Amino acid sequence: MNMAVLIPLCIVYIGIMSGLAYYGYKKTTTKQDYLVGGRNINPVVMALSYGATFISTSALVGFGGAGSIFGMGLLWLAFLNIALGIFVAFAIFGTRIRKLSLKLDVSTFPSLLGKRFDSKFITVFAGAMIFIFMPAYTSIVLIGGGRFLQESLSLNFNVALFVLAAIVALYVISGGIKAVMYTDAFGAVIMLVGMMVFLVVTYNAVGGIVDGHAALSAMKNMVPDSLAAGGHQGWTSMPVLGSPLWWTLVSTIIMGVGIGVLAQPQLAMRCMTVKDDRALYRSVLIGGIFIFFMTGAAFMIGPLSNVYFMETSNQLAITAAGGNSDLVIPKFINEVMPGWFIYLFTLTLMSAAISTVSSLIHLQASAFGEDIMRTLGIGKDGKTMTRIGVLVGVTAAIILAYILPGGVIARATAFWFGICAAGFLPTLMGALFWKGATKAGAIASIVTGFAVSIFGFLFMHVSESGVFGLSKALFGKDALFAFPWTHIDPLFYALPLSAIVFVAVSVLDKSKSVSGDVEQEAIAK
């Protein structure tokens, strides 16, 4: 890449982002503005911001690389991302989340659950879970962005990490959610253009849709032995039912990330930022297109890169990338895309990193200032505490990036999505759809969901328990139980258990709260 082009381009990009953040700052006067954008954010901005927060650098580069290994079966996740992550999240969950948050006069996800069940414990516990476990997820996104800046701009990694963190902290402290969402939306437009071009050029390079797929199908006898032993049957087939690869694909990638998205606080709270249901319906249109060109395109491009590398250099994509799946997409871009695209993709990845980190930091800060401190009566208005929360969140993410081993950081996304789904999803669904849900049921479900999923990640699911090392230290082995438990994502059993506990305790609970009836009527209209 030519630095004489790239550096001015980056300066212009940062200039536009800073201008948007400043615009957000000028438009932010009240606490409502800072936390939920005054509940009057444009639906296009909301949908783009939701999408850009959803998709980080790891989703574009990591998912594409994973696709080059696993094949097109990963498209089940892309389908779930659009069907659940956009349509259900906006049109079914989002409309009720918006009305309930308005009725209860709350501006954060933990407060929504806590006030719905009249429980300060839920607000503080949910806020604490976010504040304790999210920095690891933030730091993986920060590291992804930092590594990328290091490679593309030849910056020192430490400098890249601090520059990225400082930019984000400045945006979030000054302009709150408005600065976050305006800069997200600008980044999302760049991401959308970049991935659209990438998908079209890829299909063109492999001979079109049907011919490209047929060429990939014809490669099924080239599956490496190690993958074939795990159940791989080619890039246009699913792995053997029940094989280790099948369990990994279905339980972690498809279910974990596919369902986990519905209970992500930083995504669910986006629905509180628009003024009416119409805005949410409009967001479905933009969101569907955006996510298709992100995860959908990544899972089409990754597998198809094998066809290109086989035709041009007689090797698989993963071999061409030197065995590192994260390098498949950068390598493929260098080979197949025109020179100018590399600059566009640089900004695409930078946007993906900044948009996700800024939203995570905003969520952590509001969990600290609004959900924990204000609920406990420390700090009157929550605004100052929230801004202190930004600094604490950014600092924690940077420290974790340096002190946690690489293996632990790499599993942070699956860990976070898994515990959120198990801990929050049954209670969120109960809050929105079931008037018989009770405070005791919600508390029991949240505690069960978090406890069981965290136990599973620490002691049963070998890809996390192996790197955390706690199981080995206490019991002398990486995981307590044999296959298939070692390959089943904890979400798979923690979520049903959390849901069963929620229903059972609510049904058996004699001290039924009547508030549910009133709220259900208000949000079901």
Add this chain to the structure above:
Amino acid sequence: MLGMESASIAIVWLLTVLSAVGCVVYGAMMWNKGGH
């Protein structure tokens, strides 16, 4: 089908494309519904 080895992969490829199209159609149909 669609050049895929297994029908389930062809189906999920189509589902992915159609779900995005479905979002566009739904958003367009509901464009003026649910206002204040």
